[in-house]
Amino acid sequence: MSTVQISAADVNKLRQQTGAGMMDCKKALTESNGDFEAAVDYLRKKGAKVAASRQDRDSNEGVVIAKTTADGKKGVVVEVNCETDFVAKNADFIAFADAIAAKAIETNPASLEDLLAQELNGTKISDLILDQTGKIGEKIGVSKYEVIEAEKVVAYIHGNYRLGVLVGLSQDAAGVDEAGKDVAMQIAAMSPVGVDKDDVDSRVIERELEIAKEQIRAEGKPEEMVEKIAAGKLNKFYKEQTLLNQEFVKDSSKDIRAFLNGVSNGLTVKSFKRVVLGA
Secondary structure (H helix, E strand, O other): OOOOOOOHHHHHHHHHHHOOOHHHHHHHHHHOOOOHHHHHHHHHHHOOOOOHHHOOOOOOEEEEEEEEOOOOOEEEEEEEEEOOHHHHOOHHHHHHHHHHHHHHHHHOOOOHHHHHHOEEOOEEHHHHHHHHHHHHOOOOEEEEEEEEEOOEEEEEEEOOOOEEEEEEEOOOOOOHHHHHHHHHHHHHHHOOOEOOHHHOOHHHHHHHHHHHHHHHHHOOOOHHHHHHHHHHHHHHHHHHHEHHHOEEOOEEEEEHHHHHHHHOOOOOEEEEEEEEOOO
16 A cells, blocks of 8 residues: 555646546555556556546537425536446436536536536535546537526426426416426427527528518519518518417417416416437
8 A cells, every 4th residue: 555645736737637536546546556658558557548538529418407495496408428337327427417417506616617627525516527537438518507586487308308398487386387388398399499489689680581582582572572571571480480479389278478477377488498419
């Protein structure tokens, strides 16, 4: 057993040099009596030099976790990535991702960078990710972090953790939880571009109008009718692509706005987030 004292600075230096996990680096230095070259050889023999050599690898698999606070006033959705579907389905990997989302709920970080700087069991999440990379043998990372706060936030995970939705509702009343889940499923299926007409980016509107006008002209319609017909096509776009104006998938006789108002007078969606794995 080595009696050499291994400092945190030495561990960090080896970690930066090799990309291996913190605990692996500490063990390598301990086993090598503090000799950096021997420690690097130890890591190579153990296959722990993984992170640095995998930075150029694609990590488009993984899981999307959506969670809310106990009072339902805030929700987060986090995407944690790996390289293969095999790892993505591993219970330990899913638990790791869930722990990151739970930490986000607990600490309310302002950004993805702030989330990665949070500590889980005394270790920064960014360091734990490097450790997981070394342990699993695949590039691991957190690519998305979204937050919603509202009177009632409902979270929904679709397709074996491949898509996560948060819906922020204007009220917390009887029936809102179930209605929120229905709306979240609508968002998952229909992928609206905004909550209502006013939420659509002006560039999107301009593009839709220009496409509509070209189609109308190509059909040989008179120029004086182009603007009117294009406006009609834009209204159809709003009906199909904005959440409150979409037909409710469970009841096509009403749109989402009418559905929510029927659950509770004045109930509406304030915001939503839709995160698709790898998108």
